Amino acid sequence: MKIIFVYIVCQDxxxxxxxxxxxxxxxxxxxxxxxxxxxxxxWWKGKIEEANETxxxxxxxxxxxxxxSKKIKTIHSxxxxxxxxxxxxxxxxxxxxxxxxxx
Numbered sequence: 317m318k319i320i321f322v323y324i325v326c327q328d329x330x331x332x333x334x335x336x337x338x339x340x341x342x343x344x345x346x347x348x349x350x351x352x353x354x355x356x357x358x359w360w361k362g363k364i365e366e367a368n369e370t371x372x373x374x375x376x377x378x379x380x381x382x383x384x385s386k387k388i389k390t391i392h393s394x395x396x397x398x399x400x401x402x403x404x405x406x407x408x409x410x411x412x413x414x415x416x417x418x419x
Contacts, residue, residue, distance in 0.1 A: 339364045342387065345376045381401055
């Protein structure tokens with residue numbers, strides 16, 4: 317299957333909504349989901365940091381990933397944004413067909 321989820325961590329909900337809207341408008345994603353107020357803990361510049369962030373998941377295809385990733389890097393506020401490709405296997409055939417047609 318060609319479908320992937322792209323897991324993107326954003327500074328806050330407004331940034332996630334902005335990126336999501338751009339991905340939709342430019343037909344790089346068929347759908348996005350936003351999960352606000354995620355608590356993150358991570359290593360950064362030699363120490364453990366903690367922050368409240370927002371997760372954006374873009375539903376798209378493997379073919380779209382290079383263009384989508386490049387676009388996110390140009391508009392994201394982070395120096396090194398988390399942009400991860402997650403393969404999708406199986407699923408509701410009608411939904412999968414809709415997603416593929418939407419791109």
